[in-house]
Amino acid sequence: MPWLLPLTLVLCSAGLHASWNLIVKGEDDKLFSGWLTVLTPSILLSPVLLVTGLPPSEAWPILLGSAVIHTGYMIALTQAYVHGDLSVVYPVARGLAPILVAVGAPFLLGERLSLTAILGIILVGGGIAWLGISARRSSASFAGLAWAVATAVFIASYSIVDKVGVSRTNPVTYIIVLMGANAAFMAPVVLWRRDARLMVATWKRRWRSAVLGGLLSVAAYLLVLIAMRLTQVSYIAALRESSVVLAALLGWRVLREPYGGRRILASAVVALGLILLVLAMRG
Secondary structure (H helix, E strand, O other): OOOHHHHHHHHHHHHHHHHHHHHHHHOOOHHHHHHHHHHHHHHHOHHHHHHHOOOOHHHHHHHHHHHHHHHHHHHHHHHHHHHOOHHHHHHHHHHHHHHHHHHHHHHHOOOOOOHHHHHHHHHHHHHHHHHHHHOOOOOOOHHHHHHHHHHHHHHHHHHHHHHHHOOOOOHHHHHHHHHHHHHHHHHHHHHHHOOHHHHHHHHHHHHHHHHHHHHHHHHHHHHHHHHHOOOOHHHHHHHHHHHHHHHHHHHHHOOOOOOHHHHHHHHHHHHHHHHHHHHHHHO
């Protein structure tokens, strides 16, 4: 069952991804926290490059291009969390992204999707976006939704670029260099907008969560990169968003968040889409 391994990797990645997003959302300074999420693992894991070596020359243009896109993604994501709730921003951004990937991948990567896969991706993306929209309160900021849509565009872009990049080098090497370049590109923005003394004080107070969030982030995306080498990026982009359903259901049952009926219906739509995707992968 060659489809089972990428499916397992992506589902594990989904849980890790939701966890580090929760950490970033919970921080007071979300921009600085987002920067630490890519900076800390690139520093901590850099000795691994002594064993794996640097990526080959043909991978560097892809890596640097992806780092620019990831920088835009992190800035858009943190801005979305400044202006909007996690329960709105996260589902909208993660729900729209796989639909955009499914539209772009056939043209840019030559991937061919069956009608079953296309329908599954539409159901997954639409259902997840519905989860976010159904949670939107009257006080929710339009700016938060706008930044969430921008985040989805960046997610779709780096997913397609990284599908190409990871085929040219080791996934572990790729992600360490990618996060290092991402941190370097974000540095001028962070240093321009934040006081150095305040950042030092924040680091001393929150370094544990920064390290944890960074390691969760690198582990989550490493699993995705490995899965990308095993199957089409359109499948991966949709399957990795399954964590949103669990988060919505837990929010309703455990935290007593409203819109329970709508969330159940939206979750059922996503579940049907995931079933269709698995069937398409097996075919």
